[in-house]
Amino acid sequence: MNACNIGEDALIRRLAKLVPGRADVVAGIGDDCAVVRTGRRDSFDWLLKSDPVIEGVHFTPTAPAEAIGHKALGRVLSDIAAMGGEPMWVLIDLVAPASVPVKRIEGMYRGLAKLARRHGVAIVGGDTARGKTLELHIFAVGRIPRGRAVLRSGGKPGDSLYVTGSLGGSGQGRHLRFEPRLVEGQWLAAGKWATAMMDVSDGLATDLRRLIAASGTGAVIEAARVPVSPAAKRLLDRRAPLVHALSDGEDFELLFAVPRRKKTAFEAAWSRQFRLACTRIGELTEKSGRLELETRGIRRVLNVRGYEHFT
């Protein structure tokens, strides 16, 4: 067995068995961020996250330098948003072939710095090394009021499922320009609206499977409710816009569950607070691990998969 024919999730499960934990780890491998608790009297928990962008995987050689930097930091901030957290400090590991112009590297850091400034994030260190491929590895520390991190595992059958913004066709440009949903994530956590939350990075179908696996529930998506992005509708390939919305990935929108009894109050509060769309796309069910798509009243098991590394 090599890294080619094992799925990313399966690989991570195998590796997670090998490594030690500590009593102060509230949530470890398997959520958007790790959550650690530093002291009995501290008023904050700490969120830890790392994520790479790699040329040829996450961006093409022709991508603008500033957009690469924006994406690299944005991906990690999106994960902190998905816990409801506030990002604080960032380290950057740069890997670059010797032929890369310094101007391109500076452009990447400029894009990164612009997004960091907008969210009050400090870039405090990192490392530079020569390698065959241009890569940025971003490590971020965030914080959240103690006990308030929204995990993937808190969903209950009957909870309504929501996504922010619209999904699909991110490869047309949005994957380099998206805005991490930090304000929205913090608001969802502070108001105790969300029982479970994650960001949509590998496609709604794949990511929702992860959420229901963590929550021990099933889920049904109502096909007609999925907010398909204009970019996905414009794509003239052989796949329907809905399939793009379910599987493209790199949307970096928030996917979360809200208790059914709070549905009306939540939707009203969201509308008062934000102009960003927030769409109810379905609900969590009791059929553990089963992801269904409902089309014209008929439910079928959903087999569309999103993007997964190593498959």
Place this chain on the structure above:
Amino acid sequence: MNACNIGEDALIRRLAKLVPGRADVVAGIGDDCAVVRTGRRDSFDWLLKSDPVIEGVHFTPTAPAEAIGHKALGRVLSDIAAMGGEPMWVLIDLVAPASVPVKRIEGMYRGLAKLARRHGVAIVGGDTARGKTLELHIFAVGRIPRGRAVLRSGGKPGDSLYVTGSLGGSGQGRHLRFEPRLVEGQWLAAGKWATAMMDVSDGLATDLRRLIAASGTGAVIEAARVPVSPAAKRLLDRRAPLVHALSDGEDFELLFAVPRRKKTAFEAAWSRQFRLACTRIGELTEKSGRLELETRGIRRVLNVRGYEHFT
């Protein structure tokens, strides 16, 4: 100008100018770790560090998997040791070509986990991605009692200079097996012995230049005092063992300064505490930025350089 003909330090200086800071950053880019302070009443400062190991740069394709994992984590723990800190939580970004056997990846994590367990470190997350080259990027969070982190910048003219262990020839195997000097670093910080400290990762000459640049001093190394490793003495190439000790890098020993008036007390205390060698190799001088080597009473400016990426 491309990444090939700018030095690593010069590149980092240029990038550091582009990125934002925060008021809670005690020490940012340019020390072994970043130091951040989270609250007015907190009893600890936090240390943040990231560092990669890359096949073809930090290890060869034939290196044993467990040794690669050991080295990857060991490098970062060595930096935390160099501030006097205690490592707590670690994230790992794995980049792997699809052809790498899962058994090899598991071996790397096993080596990493073994070292983590020995120092009470939890591995709490990370990411896996496909790429052309096998790489591990390690991100670690450590802590140190508030205000006690030993920076590179605290050295004063007249301070005695020490290194732990012996230097040179690490490429013969030690670079895959070294033990991060965590206990020693914590002891040096807790006892307020060291005014400035760093780990020797790019060779004594290069790293000491960084320490004196940060401290605004010069330094003189007494050639006869440098503890040359047995491995460096066995090397039968055209470079003298001393040159290896000054320039090879990847020693992961501690380099630190102690006020001259504490010299006797320090050396006695060290001997009582540790069996590990600690050698006085010279002292800090007033000649800002000037690194000298003293051989048979004659001082000359030292031009030997250690390993630097991008040159």
